[in-house]
Amino acid sequence: MNWRTVRFASRSVARLAVFGLVGIVLPFVLRAQSDECPSSPALHKPIWQPYRSPAKISVFLTDPILVPQTATWLIIDTTDGNSVPVKSVDYPLLTGQHYALSALVVPERPLAVDHTYYLSVQGIVFEHCTSPPKTMTPAAVGMERPKDAKQNFVFSAAKGRDDSDFYFAPTIDGASGQKASYTLDTKFQFRKSLLSPQFGTSIPYRPAIFFIPGWDIKVSSNPKQDGNSVNFLVPLEIVTPVDPTSLPSLSKVVTAVISQPGFVAEADKKFHDVNGVFADYEYLLLHGFGGQNLWVTSEPTIGFETGSNLKAQSANTYPDSILRADFGMCVGLDIFQAKAKSKPLFSIDADYIRRLLLHPEPTYTQDSKGNLQLQSVGTRPRDDVTVKISYNVISYVALTAAYEYGELPPVYTKVDNKYTFGVTFLGQMQYRPGTKAK
Amino acid sequence: MPSKRRKPKRKSARAPRKLAKKQQTGPKKTSRKPTKQALRSSKAKAPSAKTMAVAADQQLGADQVAQILVDCIPRAGGNNNEIVLTKTLQSYGFHFQNQVDTLNSFIIGNADFGVREYGFRLSGDALNFATPSTTLSDVADAIQDKATPAP
Numbered sequence: 323m324n325w326r327t328v329r330f331a332s333r334s335v336a337r338l339a340v341f342g343l344v345g346i347v348l349p350f351v352l353r354a355q356s357d358e359c360p361s362s363p364a365l366h367k368p369i370w371q372p373y374r375s376p377a378k379i380s381v382f383l384t385d386p387i388l389v390p391q392t393a394t395w396l397i398i399d400t401t402d403g404n405s406v407p408v409k410s411v412d413y414p415l416l417t418g419q420h421y422a423l424s425a426l427v428v429p430e431r432p433l434a435v436d437h438t439y440y441l442s443v444q445g446i447v448f449e450h451c452t453s454p455p456k457t458m459t460p461a462a463v464g465m466e467r468p469k470d471a472k473q474n475f476v477f478s479a480a481k482g483r484d485d486s487d488f489y490f491a492p493t494i495d496g497a498s499g500q501k502a503s504y505t506l507d508t509k510f511q512f513r514k515s516l517l518s519p520q521f522g523t524s525i526p527y528r529p530a531i532f533f534i535p536g537w538d539i540k541v542s543s544n545p546k547q548d549g550n551s552v553n554f555l556v557p558l559e560i561v562t563p564v565d566p567t568s569l570p571s572l573s574k575v576v577t578a579v580i581s582q583p584g585f586v587a588e589a590d591k592k593f594h595d596v597n598g599v600f601a602d603y604e605y606l607l608l609h610g611f612g613g614q615n616l617w618v619t620s621e622p623t624i625g626f627e628t629g630s631n632l633k634a635q636s637a638n639t640y641p642d643s644i645l646r647a648d649f650g651m652c653v654g655l656d657i658f659q660a661k662a663k664s665k666p667l668f669s670i671d672a673d674y675i676r677r678l679l680l681h682p683e684p685t686y687t688q689d690s691k692g693n694l695q696l697q698s699v700g701t702r703p704r705d706d707v708t709v710k711i712s713y714n715v716i717s718y719v720a721l722t723a724a725y726e727y728g729e730l731p732p733v734y735t736k737v738d739n740k741y742t743f744g745v746t747f748l749g750q751m752q753y754r755p756g757t758k759a760k
Numbered sequence: 761m762p763s764k765r766r767k768p769k770r771k772s773a774r775a776p777r778k779l780a781k782k783q784q785t786g787p788k789k790t791s792r793k794p795t796k797q798a799l800r801s802s803k804a805k806a807p808s809a810k811t812m813a814v815a816a817d818q819q820l821g822a823d824q825v826a827q828i829l830v831d832c833i834p835r836a837g838g839n840n841n842e843i844v845l846t847k848t849l850q851s852y853g854f855h856f857q858n859q860v861d862t863l864n865s866f867i868i869g870n871a872d873f874g875v876r877e878y879g880f881r882l883s884g885d886a887l888n889f890a891t892p893s894t895t896l897s898d899v900a901d902a903i904q905d906k907a908t909p910a911p
Contacts, residue, residue: 366822366845366897367904373818380821382900384845414823416830416843423830423843424822449842467819468905515884522871530865530884563865566835567872577837578862607862609837610853617839617853654855658841666851 359451360385365461368441370433376409379427379441379463386421386449389413393446395427398460401437406430421449439463487511503542511536516558521565530561534584541591557584557601573609580605586627590635590733594694595686597732599629599644605652614658621652623675627731635733636696639684646731650675671710677731678703686733694733704729706737721745820907824878825900831873836863845897849890860890867903880907 368381379397391413397406407430413422425443433439442460447453489509494502511534519530537554560581566573583602589595603625610619625648631640652673656666679701686694706728713721724742729735820828826843834840837859838852854860864887867874875882886906890899 360844367901369819369822369904371819371821374821378821380823382822382826382845382897384897386842386844416827419830419842421842423826423845426821426823467817513885513888515888518882518884519865519869520871520876521869522873522876525871525876528869530861530869532861532884559861561861561865563836563862563869565870573835577835577859578865580858580861605858607837607858610839610855612839612853614839614841617855619837619853619855619859621856621858652856656850656853656855658851669850669855671855 360448360455363448363455364459365441365443367464368427368461369464370435370439372432376428377432379429379433381425381427381441381461383423383425383446383448386423387413387446388420388449389415389422391446393454394444395425396442396444396460397427397429397433397463398440398442399434399437400440401434406433406439433463433465435465437465439465487513505540505542507540509536509538511538511555519561519563521563523567527565529563530559532559532561534559554587555584557582557586575609576606577609578607580607587632588732590686590694590735592694594633595635595684595732596631596633597629597644598632599627601625601627603648617656617658619654623650623652624648627677631732634684635686635694636684639696639699640682641699642681644683645680647678647680648675649678667714669712671712672707673709674705674707676703676705683731683734685729686735688735694735704731704734706730719745818909820875820878820880820904822900822904825903828867828874828877828903829896829900832863832866832870835870835873836866838863843896845900846895848893848895849899850892852896854892857891860892860894864888864890867899875903875907876910879910881910882907 363383363385366382366384368379370379371377374380391411393411395408395411397408398404399406409428409430411428412426414424414426415422427441439462440460441463443458445454446458448455486509489507491507493505493507514533515530516533517528517531519528521527534557535555558581560583561578562580563578564573564576581602581604583600586599586601588597588599603623606622606624608620608622610617612618627644627646627648629644631644634640650673653670654672655670657668658666682699682701684699685697685702685704687697689695707726708728709725711723715721722742722744724740726737726740726742728737730737829843833843833852836854838849838854841852844851849860849863854863867887868882868884869876871877882903883906887899887902889902
């Protein structure tokens with residue numbers, strides 16, 4: 323069995339897997355969105371608001387309700403063991419909608435700020451349900467603003483790499499008879515607002531400006547790994563929302579323009595070729611389209627990169643400065659599952675960028691030992707495309723597939739039809755007072 | 761033209777709610793029913809009147825935060841699906857981080873649909889934590905906990 327046969331076989335397996343995944347997904351897509359009764363609706367974050375007239379407890383309902391309702395509300399004072407009579411309850415309809423998502427509970431007498439109260443409800447019927455939920459856990463009433471509410475930088479666990487501001491994952495892979503390989507996958511970004519946005523009726527327009535320094539690195543000593551780029555970023559982000567009041571027609575097509583100018587240090591994984599460039603990307607955020615079951619979003623991108631080579635792998639490979647014009651497109655597609663589910667059933671994330679090199683730059687290939695071999699120097703356009711597919715089989719299990727093809731600066735080593743498949747298990751344990759087994 | 765149809769509808773639909781808000785969040789010592797003259801003057805100087813109407817440590821109510829979400833999500837590029845707090849921003853069409861940043865700008869900065877409509881302010885960093893996989897309940901909590909009455 324020669325190399326070509328192996329390659330053909332692996333591609334065939336990959337294609338079969340993609341078709342198989344689509345085959346699994348399609349039946350679920352057809353029954354994607356249905357009006358399901360929520361499985362575990364709850365009261366969320368009741369707070370005491372003595373400054374409203376009349377003084378009241380406002381509470382979120384996690385799922386929509388229709389009005390009128392004939393529910394029974396109870397305010398329990400756990401400090402003295404009594405209940406506070408309820409004077410009236412209002413379910414304010416959301417403007418332009420047919421449902422309510424909150425309740426305003428007015429007690430007969432004001433609540434004491436040094437007491438602890440719980441709010442509970444019985445007999446409330448949520449939309450798409452024929453009867454009230456069997457149990458709804460009482461929720462503690464917040465008597466004042468949480469102490470850490472004004473802290474904007476609170477350290478908390480992230481769900482994955484994409485969500486993380488700080489990600490650090492070193493791994494060592496070893497096998498008997500083989501040399502161990504070391505991989506470092508790390509990411510850091512810090513986001514600080516320099517200017518708050520303001521726009522709308524009777525106020526002067528100003529965009530939001532953020533300062534977002536950071537790095538994004540994935541390097542490996544394994545020569546079979548692709549030569550990913552290493553980026554150190556010092557960018558600004560300027561969010562320019564389109565005001566729907568003053569530009570109603572335009573805002574239905576474009577919701578915002580996001581500029582990301584900044585200095586970028588780009589390097590190969592061994593830092594043999596390092597470029598310092600100033601880059602500016604403009605993302606045009608188009609309004610999404612679709613229906614209840616499917617939603618498509620797109621972001622056309624244009625930009626430029628200019629700078630110079632700081633360290634070259636081979637001599638005379640950068641005869642001029644670096645100057646690139648870039649354009650691309652990000653497309654996201656989500657197919658939603660039943661209303662009660664928190665995540666989309668199926669999503670596709672495609673990202674394409676074409677770099678038009680206005681000045682010559684080198685292209686390298688990688689030998690079996692991971693060393694870079696100069697292939698050519700020229701201005702041939704360099705493309706890069708990634709496609710990620712995620713299918714949430716159930717709430718805790720997701721199947722993922724990814725495809726990558728293209729060349730990234732500075733060494734433009736080709737990633738040739740790389741397929742990745744995976745299964746993700748996600749779980750979370752929550753403590754709910756009052757649900758302990760008897 | 762859809763824009764011509766929607767604009768007057770929104771204004772007429774909002775007017776009673778704004779009035780109700782002023783009655784609800786008004787200072788305790790003042791009369792609950794404002795006089796016609798007071799209403800006229802508050803309409804003429806709407807932003808300052810709203811700002812004065814809220815005192816030091818007030819928080820937005822659940823009904824107000826829910827309305828902010830319902831107003832801002834479709835205008836920032838999301839879909840019109842019913843709001844369910846346990847769902848993620850991605851379920852409302854916010855697939856990319858840039859879209860989430862746009863939604864945050866609407867909530868923080870828009871004077872007609874965001875927290876400013878209720879005379880409240882949020883710092884520019886208040887919603888930095890939000891990503892496409894953030895749930896609406898987390899966003900709602902942050903709005904309620906961090907929004908403070910405008911000075």
